[in-house]
Amino acid sequence: MTNNYQALLLTLGLMLCLSACQPAGNAPHTTAAGPAASTAPAATAQFNWFDYQGRDAVFAAPLPAGSYQNPVAAGFFPDPSITRSGDDYYMVASSFTYTPGLPILHSRDLVNWRLLSYALTRPSQLDMAGLQVSRGIFAPTLRYHDGTYYLITTVVDRGGNFILTASDPAGPWSDPIWLPEVQGIDPDIFFDDDGKVYIAHNGDPVESLYEGHKAIWLWQYDPHSQKIVPDSQRLLVNGGVDLSTKPIWIEAPHLYKHDGWYYLLCAEGGTADQHSAVIFRSRSLDEPFVPYSGNPILTQRDLAADRPAPITTAGHADFVQLPDGSWWAVFLASRAYQQRYYNTGRETFLLPVSWQDGWPHILPAGQSIPYRPAAPALQAAPVAEPLTGNFSWRDEFDSTRLNLHWNSLRQFDQSWLSLDGQQLSLQAKAEGLDSLAQPAFIARRQQHMHFDASTSLTLPQGTVSAGIVAFQNEQYHYYFGVRSNAAGTELFLEQANGGKAAQIAGLQLPGTAADIRLKISGDAGEIAFYYALPDQDWLPLTGPQDAMLLSTQVAAGFVGTMLGLHSRLEAEASQ
Structure with a gap:
């Protein structure tokens, strides 16, 4: 190394020391005013x-009245989770090792979304130094309960599962509440109507029978002590819908309660073209969850590969109920070229949920995800920086x-x-x-x-x-x-x-x-x-x-x- 280079490094170090520190709270993008162009360092x-x-062709035509554009969040917005607070809807997506992390999106009509803030904004929350791009923050769950917003997620290779809380989804969000007992990924937090709180997640089965064999586990969580209730773990799903078929990668669990039933929504089949969403139900969290005979309730794996403008990899869904009682699902999928390639990553799509014979349905088997479905019955609220079209x-x-x-x-x-x-x-x-x-x-x-x-x-x-x-x-x-x-x-x-x-x-x-x-x-x-x-x-x-x-x-x-x-x-x- 030459003396000139050592001097350059010394200069850079001095400049870093003199730079304004990043502010705390939810303003990671605020920077000190920089020097004028004429005095900028070399x-x-x-x-x-x-x-x-x-300039995509599928977005080119004018949007018909009463319809909306899928995806509702185009590009790299995978693993969406959604919650409602009054007339406001908030959504979060996986961010892996990008910072700030855990983007929070806001909408009043479910179809026009804007980037509101981030939940991970400061070093006190976590450290992802040295991690490859696709490690870090995996699938989160976002929930609103009794005046508080909860985010639960996993930081892979750097600490595991944790919870963040906020009184305002715009932030600031708390430092992590770590959950060392919860091993695996894709945690969900569920608030039961008896006041108890549960965490479901993907993890290893008791005995692994084949590659990709996973399980869904449940723990009780005490929000007052901010700890897992000891000896509360139980198995919800072993393998998937039908263990005899060797299903792979049961994950992304979300629990709901509706008409006296507990419903467990999961992803199955991996994140590629075999991806799907499947549903189970039980009368009690202490009883076995039974899979729906009509599973999967969402997939595109059964469609012809040469269909025009294909949407692929559909799965990993979350539900939200509107004030009028209707249900909607957000889920990830990808727009492909040459049948199976996509550079834009996994995007967020929206479809209505229908209930038939006590089971929720997102899309009938053999049907393509529509690019322009009928919009929900909410007042349209366009945004200045759209995320689709x-x-x-x-x-x-x-x-x-x-x-x-x-x-x-x-x-x-x-x-x-x-x-x-x-x-x-x-x-x-x-x-x-x-x-x-x-x-x-x-x-x-x-x-x-x-x-x-x-x-x-x-x-x-x-x-x-x-x-x-x-x-x-x-x-x-x-x-x-x-x-x-x-x-x-x-x-x-x-x-x-x-x-x-x-x-x-x-x-x-x-x-x-x-x-x-x-x-x-x-x-x-x-x-x-x-x-x-x-x-x-x-x-x-x-x-x-x-x-x-x-x-x-x-x-x-x-x-x-x-x-x-x-x-x-x-x-x-x-x-």
Whole structure:
């Protein structure tokens, strides 16, 4: 390591020490005003705006009167759980290692949702440093009871199951109440009408008989002592609907009480194309739960693979009852291209629940999930930043507070970014996108198969690169960046396709320019990269590239592609 590089690291350390601390409570996106552009440190990249445009054909036609658009939350909003407080509906989704974590969505009509806040906003709540993207926060349950909101979830590889509480879903949320006795994932919290509280969850069976054999367990919970009641564990479901068929991955339990019956809603079949929702019931929590003979009550696995605009992976549902007595279900599913590939992750869909012979039904066997069903009988309440349809979204970075749609990775620290009301500054880090540390990287969800994402940035000086990213995980992503070199300005494209990132295209620009625009255009299984100098048109850096490597089927894991901005200290600094 050279003396110059040591000096650079020392300077960066001093800058971090002098940065304003992240405020406590529910304001993780508030940052100290950054320096003016003319005085920004050399290791800082500055972005002028970020623009996102969705253009999916299934959203293109005008929405018919009295209908709504599925998915209601497009893009990476998996494992939805919903609760009602009066005329307000709140929903939460899994966030894995993205921070802030556990996004809270709000609606007055069930179909128009807005991102309200996050439940995980500060280091005192948990630490996910070093975790791979698809670890961290798994499926949560959100419930409102007697003036308090409850969130129960799992942080995988870093402490297990815990409960958060809040008097206002906008936050702040409490520090975790840890539940060491509760092993497994996907916990549910249920408030019985006799005042008792129960936690159901996925876990290992007493004896594992085959790969994917799981069970659903139940504990009693004492909300006053905030502890599990000793010796209260009991088995609810072993394996799934029919153990003789070797069902896999019974999980995502939710308990309800209706007309004197206890109902247990679960997911079964894994999170891919065999996914489903199944239902059980019992007269008492002390008696066996009996599966419905008409299970599954939701799946798309029995449909032809070559159907147009397929919706796949449907399952993992939660119910909510409206003031008029009707029931609705939110659930995850994915919009696929080429029959089975999806880059947008698992999305949140909505359908009505009908009751027949004492059993709830979401969708009859053999029917496709509709994109535009009849809306619930609630007053429509459109939002400024929609989560579905062919919307446009633009951040001018004209605030000192980072927009709620931006996320970073693993840690809650944001001392490396600042907003001065005109630009976003990202202080470059040595960590790249393949690191299990926290890179200088913010991103928002890809919510369409067909999209344009673009930005304008001030060219970084010195051994720094900056640019725009399409990120699935550490081993599958694209980084389209710009850096200075002895000859002027270099554009480059890095691709990570199952391992370390490698440069696959580059272009040397003559001289230097103050600003440059970069754009990513997605077209289902293809992705293209463009640049533009001031007052000039877009030009391609190279031909279209493979976007299927950003799909869950190739990259694996449980997240969707995120689109965002990155700044990195270049390797030349250590030479």
